[in-house]
Amino acid sequence: MKKALSFIEIDELAFKLGRNLVEGDVVALIGDLGTGKTTFVQKLAKALGIKENVKSPTFNYVLEYTSGRVPFYHFDVYRGYEGYIEGDGIAVSEWANVIKSELPKVYIEISLFHKDEETREIEIKVIGNEAREKELLKNVDFGN
Numbered sequence: 001m002k003k004a005l006s007f008i009e010i011d012e013l014a015f016k017l018g019r020n021l022v023e024g025d026v027v028a029l030i031g032d033l034g035t036g037k038t039t040f041v042q043k044l045a046k047a048l049g050i051k052e053n054v055k056s057p058t059f060n061y062v063l064e065y066t067s068g069r070v071p072f073y074h075f076d077v078y079r080g081y082e083g084y085i086e087g088d089g090i091a092v093s094e095w096a097n098v099i100k101s102e103l104p105k106v107y108i109e110i111s112l113f114h115k116d117e118e119t120r121e122i123e124i125k126v127i128g129n130e131a132r133e134k135e136l137l138k139n140v141d142f143g144n
Helices: 007-020 037-047 096-102 130-139
Strands: 002-006 026-031 063-065 072-076 090-094 107-114 119-127
Touching: 002 007, 007 037, 007 119, 007 130, 026 037, 026 096, 037 090, 037 107, 090 096, 119 130
Parallel strands: 026 090, 026 107, 072 090
Antiparallel strands: 002 119, 063 072, 107 119
């Protein structure tokens, strides 16, 4: 499902999504430069109780945060992801479209699209688990 949201609504969505993630979840973020992928991750991490300042992973192999309720791994697929997408925490990959064939059978795909200066279109899917998608979209108020 795809929706046009303001930046405030996107922040709220990311926070709600973070509250619904569980250990072992993989979140694949897809979007052009400047669509808000890292900002989305920052709000998601806050919902997980991450205390550290969540930064863009562009110049790092992987950023690991352990101050929240589960380990949180944030990476840019151009820098590395091996060993994290099947790990013990929650893994969030920016530019995940590059590694779709290497993602697990079940993962959460979030696509961000430029709409205008004030809004972005967001699409959320749970690849490989229709029941989880239905439940997740309901829990984060992303239904019709």
